[in-house]
Amino acid sequence: MQNPSPAKRLAHIKDRISEREAAAERSAGSVTLVTVSKTFAAEDIRPVIEAGQKVFGENRVQESQAKWPSLKDDFEDLELHLIGPLQSNKAKDAVALFDVIQTIDREKIARAVSDAARQLERSVRVFVQVNTGEEPQKAGISPAETHDFVNRCRNEHGLQVDGLMCIPPIDEEPALHFALLEKLGNAAGVSALSMGMSADFETAIDFGATHVRVGSAIFGARG
Numbered sequence: 436m437q438n439p440s441p442a443k444r445l446a447h448i449k450d451r452i453s454e455r456e457a458a459a460e461r462s463a464g465s466v467t468l469v470t471v472s473k474t475f476a477a478e479d480i481r482p483v484i485e486a487g488q489k490v491f492g493e494n495r496v497q498e499s500q501a502k503w504p505s506l507k508d509d510f511e512d513l514e515l516h517l518i519g520p521l522q523s524n525k526a527k528d529a530v531a532l533f534d535v536i537q538t539i540d541r542e543k544i545a546r547a548v549s550d551a552a553r554q555l556e557r558s559v560r561v562f563v564q565v566n567t568g569e570e571p572q573k574a575g576i577s578p579a580e581t582h583d584f585v586n587r588c589r590n591e592h593g594l595q596v597d598g599l600m601c602i603p604p605i606d607e608e609p610a611l612h613f614a615l616l617e618k619l620g621n622a623a624g625v626s627a628l629s630m631g632m633s634a635d636f637e638t639a640i641d642f643g644a645t646h647v648r649v650g651s652a653i654f655g656a657r658g
């Protein structure tokens with residue numbers, strides 16, 4: 436038998452999300468699936484949109500500029516999330532294309548995104564990326580500084596901070612990091628939590644994820 440199509444896999448992931456929402460006694464529809472389409476071409480993404488998926492995540496601005504403008508022309512109500520690192524010289528391009536930027540990971544980026552939104556007269560929603568594992572090579576605000584940083588994003592930069600986002604260390608139990616992000620989100624007064632990927636999105640739902648970022652379980656392995 437052939438591999439199931441991405442559209443079939445999408446339906447399966449949506450079922451698993453619904454089941455887990457119910458098992459965790461969370462309301463139906465409280466978890467948004469962000470389908471991660473990085474490295475896949477517009478032709479691969481199109482059938483997934485046609486199957487009803489509206490929310491997508493990409494991790495590179497330039498790659499996204501090559502494929503999303505035409506998809507946005509062809510389909511209404513798409514919501515595009517940037518989930519990869521942003522350089523300040525790409526802030527304007529990112530604000531022009533993305534609806535949500537999940538990777539606000541330092542003061543300079545908060546300022547650049549805020550300036551770009553003002554110049555383009557575009558509203559953009561953001562998440563603050565938290566380096567829950569305090570890994571030196573990984574982007575993100577340290578847990579101890581998260582609350583203050585969220586406040587500065589809101590009060591000094593005028594950003595609409597919807598939530599927090601994390602990418603746990605690959606060699607640690609993700610549940611510990613999801614629990615920490617949930618705690619930090621409550622303390623900072625944000626309502627959304629972006630956590631959980633193909634391998635662990637169900638655990639993330641147990642800890643209050645409102646956005647799960649699922650790529651390979653839908654599109655297959657990246658080349």
Ligand SMILES: *Cc1c(COP(=O)(O)O)cnc(C)c1O
Nearest residue numbers: 471494518632633648649650651
């Ligand atoms: C690629 C990526 C994902 C999706 O990972 P999968 O394991 O393919 O589901 C999620 N979040 C971020 C930040 C990513 O870069």
